[in-house]
Amino acid sequence: xxxxxxxxxxxxxxxxxxxxxxxxxxxxxxxxxxxxxxxxxxxxxxxxxxxxxxxxxxxxxxxxxxxxxxxxxxxxxxxxxxxxxxxxxxxxxxxxxxxxxxxxxxxxxxxxxxxxxxxxxxxxxxxxxxxxxxxxxxxxxxxxxxxxxxxxxxxxxxxxxxxxxxxxxxxxxxxxxxxxxxxxxxxxxxxxxxxxxxxxxxxxxxxxxxxxxxxxxxxxxxxxxxxxxxxxxxxxxxxxxxxxxxxxxxxxxxxxxxxxxxxxxxxxxxxxxxxxxxxxxxxxxxxxxxxxxxxxxxxxxxxxxxxxxxxxxxxxxxxxxxxxxxxxxxxxxxxxxxxxxxxxxxxxxxxxxxxxxxxxxxxxxxxxxxxxxxxxxxxxxxxxxxxxxxxxxxxxxxxxxxxxxxxxxxxxxx
Numbered sequence: 286x287x288x289x290x291x292x293x294x295x296x297x298x299x300x301x302x303x304x305x306x307x308x309x310x311x312x313x314x315x316x317x318x319x320x321x322x323x324x325x326x327x328x329x330x331x332x333x334x335x336x337x338x339x340x341x342x343x344x345x346x347x348x349x350x351x352x353x354x355x356x357x358x359x360x361x362x363x364x365x366x367x368x369x370x371x372x373x374x375x376x377x378x379x380x381x382x383x384x385x386x387x388x389x390x391x392x393x394x395x396x397x398x399x400x401x402x403x404x405x406x407x408x409x410x411x412x413x414x415x416x417x418x419x420x421x422x423x424x425x426x427x428x429x430x431x432x433x434x435x436x437x438x439x440x441x442x443x444x445x446x447x448x449x450x451x452x453x454x455x456x457x458x459x460x461x462x463x464x465x466x467x468x469x470x471x472x473x474x475x476x477x478x479x480x481x482x483x484x485x486x487x488x489x490x491x492x493x494x495x496x497x498x499x500x501x502x503x504x505x506x507x508x509x510x511x512x513x514x515x516x517x518x519x520x521x522x523x524x525x526x527x528x529x530x531x532x533x534x535x536x537x538x539x540x541x542x543x544x545x546x547x548x549x550x551x552x553x554x555x556x557x558x559x560x561x562x563x564x565x566x567x568x569x570x571x572x573x574x575x576x577x578x579x580x581x582x583x584x585x586x587x588x589x590x591x592x593x594x595x596x597x598x599x600x601x602x603x604x605x606x607x608x609x610x611x612x613x614x615x616x617x618x619x620x621x622x623x624x625x626x627x628x629x630x631x632x633x634x635x636x637x638x639x640x641x642x643x644x645x646x647x648x649x650x651x652x653x654x655x656x657x658x659x660x661x662x663x664x665x666x667x668x669x670x671x672x673x674x675x676x677x678x679x680x681x682x683x684x685x686x687x688x689x690x691x692x693x694x695x696x697x698x699x
Contacts, residue, residue, distance in 0.1 A: 287533075287624075288633065288672060289449055292440030294428055295673035297680065298452065302445055305455045309443040313567055314436055315544055331403040333435035334556045335567040335577070336543055337608055346393045353391055353400065354430050361425040367666050369422040370647030379418035379644035386417045402557060405583040406564045407433050408670075409529035409634050412583075419638040426669045440671060441566070449672065472629060475510040483656065496656040496689075498682055500675075503650070503663055504528060504636040505629070519649040525642035526663070528632035530586035532623045534562065534579040534601050536616040541567060541575040543609040553608075560604020561585035561597070574617070577605055590625060597621055635662050635670035651681070653689070658682045 290312060291298055302309060315336040342350065364372050372378070383404055391397040404412040404420065427433040427440065435441050445451060457467050468490070475486040476497060485492045499506055506515075507523035514520065544567065547553070557563050562579030570576055579601055581589065589597045598619045605613035624633040651664040660682040665674030 287450070287622075289444050290441040291443045291445070291449070291672065292432065292668075293438055293442055294432065295440075295668060295671065297676040298672045301452050301456070301676070305452060307451055308446040310446055310569075311443055312441050313569075315567065331399055331430070331434050332406050332564055333441070334565045334608070336547070337556050337565070338547075338553050340395055340399045340555060342393075342395060346396050349391065349393055350396050350400070353396070356390075357421070357424065358429045361421040361429070364422055364425050366425060368648070369418075369425070370644050375418060375644035375647075378421065379416050379641055381417040382413050382640055383415050383417045383420045384411070384413035387412065398555075398557075402563060403430075403434065406580065408637060409531040409580075409582040409586070409632070410527075410637055411587075414527065414639060415637050416640040416643060418640075419643050422643065423669060426665065426667050426674070427671075428668075435564070440668075452672075473509065475512070477512040478655075496658065496686065498658045498660060498686070500660050500679065500682075502526070502631055502636045502661050503659075504631045506659075516649070516654070518646050519654075522642065522646035522649045525638055525646065526636040527639060528625055529634055529637055530583055530590070530625050531633050532581040532586045532589060532597065532621055532625075534581065534597070535568075535620040536577045536579070536602060536605060536613070537570065537618050537620075538575050538577075538612070538616055539573060540612075541569070542612045543567070543577065543605075556604070556608055559607040560600050561589065562601050562604055565605075565608075577613075579605075586623070586625070590623060594621055635674075651678070653682075653685050658685055 291302070291309070314333060369375070384401065387397055387400050387404070391400060401412050404415075408415055408420070408423070424430065424433065431438055433440055461467060468487070471487040471489055473485055473487050477484040477486065483494045483497045485494060485497060503523040504526040507520070507526065515523070556565070561581045563582060563585065564580040566578040568576040568578050581597070581601070589600075598621065601621075602614060602616060602619065624630065627633075651659050653659065660675075660678035662669055662671060662674035662678060664681075665678040666681070667677055668674040
């Protein structure tokens with residue numbers, strides 16, 4: 286029920302999959318033909334809804350889409366990949382939300398709706414919550430719109446047979462085999478510094494360390510206790526992050542009926558008007574089982590938080606029935622998981638920044654200081670928000686520690 290995809294350019298995690306002899310399955314994409322589209326009309330599909338018609342656009346709307354996406358891609362390339370907050374217009378770009386820019390720059394309501402949907406599904410938030418400047422840095426780190434989107438060239442290209450968690454387990458096994466120790470069910474709630482050493486506290490144990498690596502979301506760092514307190518800039522940055530909202534759902538069936546021909550007739554309504562699942566993927570689970578994997582993100586996910594899971598099930602199943610016909614009404618079983626309820630992740634896909642934080646406090650994002658090091662997918666220079674970003678952030682911190690091993694650690698304020 287967690288993350289599962291690997292994309293083009295995600296070289297480090299692909300190396301680990303190869304190292305552990307893990308096979309990859311391509312994520313299949315099935316493009317539906319447009320309903321009653323004339324020669325002068327195009328379809329736009331930035332967000333996957335398997336074998337369901339994309340947004341039908343006039344030639345003028347299609348050109349507006351290309352102009353807008355091209356403008357944002359080019360603007361993002363003006364940022365420095367490692368230090369985007371050094372851009373001369375960082376402060377002004379950071380005053381705006383992503384939704385404000387889309388609403389201002391895109392004239393066509395249809396195009397505006399689809400681009401807002403893309404932002405919502407990629408970030409798992411309401412585009413009105415997130416900083417435009419943060420989105421530009423996220424887009425640059427991810428390689429642009431095409432690389433972040435769905436489709437053959439996008440970030441949802443492969444899955445690991447048997448589950449991607451196998452990589453984590455194998456990495457832990459290697460670590461233990463090399464003399465390392467892994468402590469389960471020992472969440473750290475406090476880090477104290479005294480006499481040049483760190484004392485790392487969990488409910489059951491305290492560890493002493495010369496250096497501490499925080500391989501966790503800045504959002505979770507903000508919930509920890511530090512003695513003495515974190516430096517003000519670091520504390521403000523971590524406290525500025527907000528949690529994404531994503532509920533992942535699996536509706537499992539005996540046949541992939543959604544891959545069949547669509548009935549002829551009037552144009553289909555856009556799938557986002559039919560229910561809360563705003564990203565829908567095909568999955569072959571093996572042993573004669575198939576699934577529609579639906580992601581409920583942003584405001585729809587917030588609306589279902591704390592409610593009876595059967596309400597979500599009914600809404601998603603009704604949506605699939607409207608999209609693919611009555612066979613969707615009776616899944617063999619239905620699974621869902623609200624990642625915002627996870628205490629030790631804070632939600633998925635990755636923590637996000639509202640306006641006026643990255644430009645002011647971004648320099649603290651990954652800067653090591655006084656024996657502390659910071660790595661999580663949010664701190665990655667490339668592919669932040671993905672497994673690949675987490676591994677690359679770990680590579681960076683490893684290099685930082687190796688470079689610092691011969692240096693004394695100043696006994697100063699944390």
